[in-house]
Every structure is written in structure tokens, then in C-alpha cells.
Amino acid sequence: MISVDEALKIVLRKGKKLPPKKVKLEDSAGLCLAEGIKSDLNMPPFNRSAMDGYAVIAKDIKPPVELEVIESIRAGYNPKKKIGRGQASKIMTGAVVPDGADAVIKVEETKALDGDKKVRILKKTEKGANIARKGEDVRVGKTVLPKGTKIRAQETGILAAVGKSNVTVYSTPSIGIISTGDELVDIARKPKPWQIRNSNSYSLAAQARQIVKDVEILGRVNDKKSEIRKLIQKGLKKDILILSGGVSMGEYDLVGEVLLDLGVKIFFEKVALRPGKPTVFGMKGDKLIFALPGNPVSTFVTFELFVKPCVKKMMGYTSYEHPIIHAELEKAINMKKKRREYRPALLKQEGTGWKVSLVDWHGSGDLFSLTGANGLLIINESVEKLNAGDMVEVMLTDGLL
Amino acid sequence: MISVDEALKIVLRKGKKLPPKKVKLEDSAGLCLAEGIKSDLNMPPFNRSAMDGYAVIAKDIKPPVELEVIESIRAGYNPKKKIGRGQASKIMTGAVVPDGADAVIKVEETKALDGDKKVRILKKTEKGANIARKGEDVRVGKTVLPKGTKIRAQETGILAAVGKSNVTVYSTPSIGIISTGDELVDIARKPKPWQIRNSNSYSLAAQARQIVKDVEILGRVNDKKSEIRKLIQKGLKKDILILSGGVSMGEYDLVGEVLLDLGVKIFFEKVALRPGKPTVFGMKGDKLIFALPGNPVSTFVTFELFVKPCVKKMMGYTSYEHPIIHAELEKAINMKKKRREYRPALLKQEGTGWKVSLVDWHGSGDLFSLTGANGLLIINESVEKLNAGDMVEVMLTDGLL
Numbered sequence: 144m145i146s147v148d149e150a151l152k153i154v155l156r157k158g159k160k161l162p163p164k165k166v167k168l169e170d171s172a173g174l175c176l177a178e179g180i181k182s183d184l185n186m187p188p189f190n191r192s193a194m195d196g197y198a199v200i201a202k203d204i205k206p207p208v209e210l211e212v213i214e215s216i217r218a219g220y221n222p223k224k225k226i227g228r229g230q231a232s233k234i235m236t237g238a239v240v241p242d243g244a245d246a247v248i249k250v251e252e253t254k255a256l257d258g259d260k261k262v263r264i265l266k267k268t269e270k271g272a273n274i275a276r277k278g279e280d281v282r283v284g285k286t287v288l289p290k291g292t293k294i295r296a297q298e299t300g301i302l303a304a305v306g307k308s309n310v311t312v313y314s315t316p317s318i319g320i321i322s323t324g325d326e327l328v329d330i331a332r333k334p335k336p337w338q339i340r341n342s343n344s345y346s347l348a349a350q351a352r353q354i355v356k357d358v359e360i361l362g363r364v365n366d367k368k369s370e371i372r373k374l375i376q377k378g379l380k381k382d383i384l385i386l387s388g389g390v391s392m393g394e395y396d397l398v399g400e401v402l403l404d405l406g407v408k409i410f411f412e413k414v415a416l417r418p419g420k421p422t423v424f425g426m427k428g429d430k431l432i433f434a435l436p437g438n439p440v441s442t443f444v445t446f447e448l449f450v451k452p453c454v455k456k457m458m459g460y461t462s463y464e465h466p467i468i469h470a471e472l473e474k475a476i477n478m479k480k481k482r483r484e485y486r487p488a489l490l491k492q493e494g495t496g497w498k499v500s501l502v503d504w505h506g507s508g509d510l511f512s513l514t515g516a517n518g519l520l521i522i523n524e525s526v527e528k529l530n531a532g533d534m535v536e537v538m539l540t541d542g543l544l
Numbered sequence: 545m546i547s548v549d550e551a552l553k554i555v556l557r558k559g560k561k562l563p564p565k566k567v568k569l570e571d572s573a574g575l576c577l578a579e580g581i582k583s584d585l586n587m588p589p590f591n592r593s594a595m596d597g598y599a600v601i602a603k604d605i606k607p608p609v610e611l612e613v614i615e616s617i618r619a620g621y622n623p624k625k626k627i628g629r630g631q632a633s634k635i636m637t638g639a640v641v642p643d644g645a646d647a648v649i650k651v652e653e654t655k656a657l658d659g660d661k662k663v664r665i666l667k668k669t670e671k672g673a674n675i676a677r678k679g680e681d682v683r684v685g686k687t688v689l690p691k692g693t694k695i696r697a698q699e700t701g702i703l704a705a706v707g708k709s710n711v712t713v714y715s716t717p718s719i720g721i722i723s724t725g726d727e728l729v730d731i732a733r734k735p736k737p738w739q740i741r742n743s744n745s746y747s748l749a750a751q752a753r754q755i756v757k758d759v760e761i762l763g764r765v766n767d768k769k770s771e772i773r774k775l776i777q778k779g780l781k782k783d784i785l786i787l788s789g790g791v792s793m794g795e796y797d798l799v800g801e802v803l804l805d806l807g808v809k810i811f812f813e814k815v816a817l818r819p820g821k822p823t824v825f826g827m828k829g830d831k832l833i834f835a836l837p838g839n840p841v842s843t844f845v846t847f848e849l850f851v852k853p854c855v856k857k858m859m860g861y862t863s864y865e866h867p868i869i870h871a872e873l874e875k876a877i878n879m880k881k882k883r884r885e886y887r888p889a890l891l892k893q894e895g896t897g898w899k900v901s902l903v904d905w906h907g908s909g910d911l912f913s914l915t916g917a918n919g920l921l922i923i924n925e926s927v928e929k930l931n932a933g934d935m936v937e938v939m940l941t942d943g944l945l
Contacts, residue, residue: 188738300914510705
């Protein structure tokens, strides 16, 4: 039995970045750049007016002063005239500041005269006022996004601004999901009194789809070696195959046997973890196989702990782990044993800090408890008791809402 | 000019929940339930063994003791025999505990004898041990998910467990995006020295796609009333139309005029906010129109502040606002004026708390600054100076990684 940290280290060592591919900018959200991006232009590309007003020579402005208006410059047009002493050009926000001018006076601080042929300036100004200087944000040739950057909305904006209508990103793994167990029935059916519905396939698919699109529920299979073998062979066409169930000590837990028969190399099959001890990880060729325990909370937790960081690494993320929130524990907790525990917990912000309490749950079969949780409270191997008021670590599994 | 809070209140009053629709469970991620969900079964549906081992009568067990093994019960099958005194049934994890038995002994604490016809029990036990009682997680008929619940992975699991292969959720708004300005060119083109690429359409679409799928970039339009009018009319087929640019004081800022011509009722057109003052919000019939300022940081901020909460409300969320993190300011900030400010900022966790620092930026045109930020530091209207070490509020605009 290995520790959670060792198990994660193995998984991250085996999960390799996938090859780069080109995608349309609009399809790149959440992916990671497989190329560094340099700007092909200055930002701003010219001395840009930050206001509607008048482009002037700052030292001309000893108010009240009247200037001759020689041009009206709109955004998107090239100014035709150079500003000389005693002159101004009317200018719109985003327009090019004309040669000669070194300041823009806001329209609110002026008065147009003579049908816009002249302008009276009411306030003084200084050199550079209301002008965004060419290249002050980004100089041409600068790396604006290094290789490995995750593409959020703001990165999409920058990529558009430098003309990347297609970007090279790391591919995302395809994921197949299989549930095993004679007790499982399809969710549209009413289970007999000794059966349950196959919920794991759906919760696993939902977890996987939080980060990748290519996720397929391959089906449910009974505890028969030949059936399990057939579906696993189909699943091995995916980059990552996730199984749930069939991996504890029972004599009908056949998944491990079938994986060995198929030549899958097993790296670990038990992790010192609660819930989630019977977690199996292996590879066949470059395909990764996670055989997770069948109890739904165990399935959920082990996906978050091992599969999600691995998927992120394959996608080119440079940081794989969940955010950890430090929070004050509301009620004492007694441990059972010295395995690392991850307990469904609810984080709340109070004042400037965080509080956390365990949600009511009845063990690894109690999926319902997770609907009241937004994180997993981490109880380290060495801890024997946690008291109310202790600061604890909580792994965020959801957004903070 | 109204405050940010007043503006948001108006937007949230006008954005109404959309009608319910039925979707497949697999397509429901991130949507909100428009129906309360009751469980059609007990969870667990039977007294379920939590271990591989032997189902026994607790008071029989005065170890060492030998019991007759009368059956082997797999998950997914109905036990056929009732346990009597001196008897046990072999049982697998997830299987039905047979009548008569009131405890399960772990296989590790037993020794099979006589080719599995008998078992020696090595440790004593107590009533209820290793049994998940029928209905202890959820009783049949209980509301497991109230109307309005946002569907995360764990809710998907519960919905599957209670047989909801289709769920009734609130519809999501369709969103159309238009950028205006003579200075804009399509992103695949090289801009002339006085032009810029149309990045706003792409960053807005990326922001919108974080929460809804039906997002369309409708195009870019020059500063000509007839062209703007035509494209806005097309955009009014969407539930929400987002424009950027064309809403400041310049004489070529024509969007406001066209909206009025088209009979759009304007609720506000300026917000006491930096960046993002010239933000316009209106309605025509039940269509919502946001005309956001054209500077990219203003566009980004006003989308987060006004559009995103509105979309969430229309989707049936019960909580619309961004998570706020309280963090310690690393460097002092001097304010310019008494408008509410939202400054691009970087949050980092240090020890048990958060630290925040402003990212280097040159004003609302500096989209590049946002690539270094994961939140917006909020500076309230009344604040004149913030000192290093002050606790401040930061609106999270991204995940915490």
C-alpha cells in the first residue's frame, strides 16, 4: 500500500503531455499553448487618444487660450495634418494623436467656437496627458504568452489582438468510462430491490467533462471475465480508460485479473487513503488505466485526486493540483485510523477568513452527502484528532459559489 | 450616473429566469434544476454489506467460534437463505445482507474452513458492524435536490441514482456579440498603423462561453448608423445582445443613438465605475442589450460585473455574484477619484491567508495586464488611500489556479 503522495507522483510521471495540434481561437478555451506567442505589433500601435477632446501642444496651453482647429480625427483614420503652434485637432477616443501634438484636452474642458473652427481651452494640461503611448503596454516582438499558458478569456483577447486566429495547443486526452458490477442497472430502469442504478458512469463523465470534451460512457458490464475483457479492449482505444467497481477483495472483483490478462502493467493497486483504498493504476502501451473503487464517494474522490491532475498534465498545464483553502474547523473530528482521509466538507467565508465543517455522511456509499459539499477536508496520516478552531486544509473541488 | 450597486440591481431586476426545458442528464452540467427531485428509492435500497466477509448474528460471535456457511451472496443478487443461530453467509461488498444477520465480519478477520463450508471467526463484532442500513443516506420520497440547484458532478450522480435520465432545467440565454468601430479589423488581417484588431468579440465570447454554449460573434461594424442598425436588428433575435464600443461621448459613438431609434428602452448609460463608466443597459421587448465600452479592460470588467450575474439569474442560479476573497494588500495604492474602481490584481495564497498585489497596467486599453491577473481588486467609492497590510476585497474572476 503506497501513500497518496507517492501514488500521485507515479501518475504524474506516467501521464505525458500530448502532441500539439492547431485549433481555431474560438475553440481554445481552457487549453494550454504549445507555442510561445510574440506580439506582431506595438500595443497601442500608435500614440492613442484616451479621451474625446483636442490634440494640442502642451506648452501652448495657458488658459484661457483659443486655438485654431485644423482637422477632426476619428478612430480608424490616419491624421493628415501636423499640429503647429496655436493649433489643435479635434480627436476621438482611440484615434491616432497627430504629429506635433503632445497632449489631449478632454472635451469637457473646452468650448468649441466659430462652428468648430476654433476651440477655447479652459484648463491647462501637461505633456502626455490623455495619451496612451505607442508600445507602452506591449512592444512589438515581446512574448505576450509563454508556452504552457492556459487560455482564459483574457488570453483569448490577447491572442486575437496579435492576430492568432488559429493557435497551437496541446491535445486533450480522450476518456472512456466503464462501470462494472452485476448489481448495476441502467439509470432509465427501475432497479430490483437488490440492485442499484449505474450512477458512477454519469458522475465520472461529469467530472471529466469539466476539463475535456472527448468523454464517452462505454457502458456497464456484469461480473463476467469475458464481458469485462471485451469492453476493456474497446476502452483501450482511448487515451485514458476509467473503470469503477470490481477492484476490492471480493472473489467477483475481476477487473484486476482481466487487466493483468490483457498485459496491462500495474503500478499500484492500493493507496493508503480513505475513502478510495482499492485504487488501481496501470498502463498498456501509452494508454493509462484507472480502475477506481465502485462506492460513489470513493469514485468521486479518487477521480479528483489522481485522474484530474493527470489529465491536466497531459493537456500541458504547468500546475496540476487543486486549490487548497486554509480554514478554521467548526467542530472537532476524531479519526478512525492512520490512512490519509478526504472528507466531504462545506467551506464558507466568514469575515476575512474561511470556516469549514464536515457534511453529514455515512461512508463511501453515501453519494448524497457530496451534494452538500464544496470541498474535501484533508486529514493527514499523522493526525489523531482535530479540535474545533484548528486550522485545516480543504481541497476545493468546485468553484467557490 | 448611477452606482455599480444600483446598476447591478436594475440588471438583475430585468433579467428574468428563462422557461424550463428538458435536457438529457449528460447535457445538464452547469445548468439549474427547474424541478425539485425526489428519490424514488431508499439509499441504500437494502441493508448493504460495506465489506467482503461474512454476514452473521452479532451475539453468536464469541471468538474463536465456527459457523456453518449456508450461502455465498454476490452484489446484484437476492439472498435466498435466512441466517439462523450458528450460521453465516459469505457476502461481497455491495451485496444484500440476508435476513437474520445483523453484522458483517471482514474477511481479514475470518478463516475459511472445510472448503468454505465453515468459517472460523477470529474477532468479535457488534450489531450493525459493516452494514449500511437501508435508507440511512436517503429515504424514499425525500427531496434530494431542490428546484434551483446547480448541477455539478455530484448532483449528476444523484440524478442518475434516482433514475433521471432527463431533467428539467432552466433554459440558457442565447448571446450575440457585436463590436463597433472604424478602427477595427478582423483578427486574421494585419492592421494598418492606425487600426487595431477586433479582440473584444473574442474575449467577450470566451467570457460568455464560460457559462453558456449558445454564443455567436455576429461581426464587426463600422461607425455608420445604417450598418450598426442592421447588425443590431440581427442581434435582437438573441436573448442577450452585447455590443462593445461606440458608447462614449465622441460624435461617432453612434450605438446609443441607434438603440434609441430602434425603440430600445435605456435604463442606464453611465455607471460610477473605473474602468467602465460608459456602460449602457437597455431592453427591447424581452431582449436585453448591454452596450459596453470599447476599451478591452473596460469590456472585460463590465461583462463580469453586469452581464455574467444577469446570465446566471436567467439560468436560474440562486446566487449570482462572484466569490470575494479577503486578502492582505502588498503595496499601498493611491486613488484617482471617487468612482468605484476594479483593478486587475493577482491573488496568491501565503500560509493560511491571501495576499494581493495590483498588476502593472496602463489603463483601460491595456488588455495585456489582465493576463497577469486572476481577480479584480475592489476599491470602494469612499476610500482615498489603501496602505500595505490593509485587508481588501478581491473579486475572483477565474479559478484559483
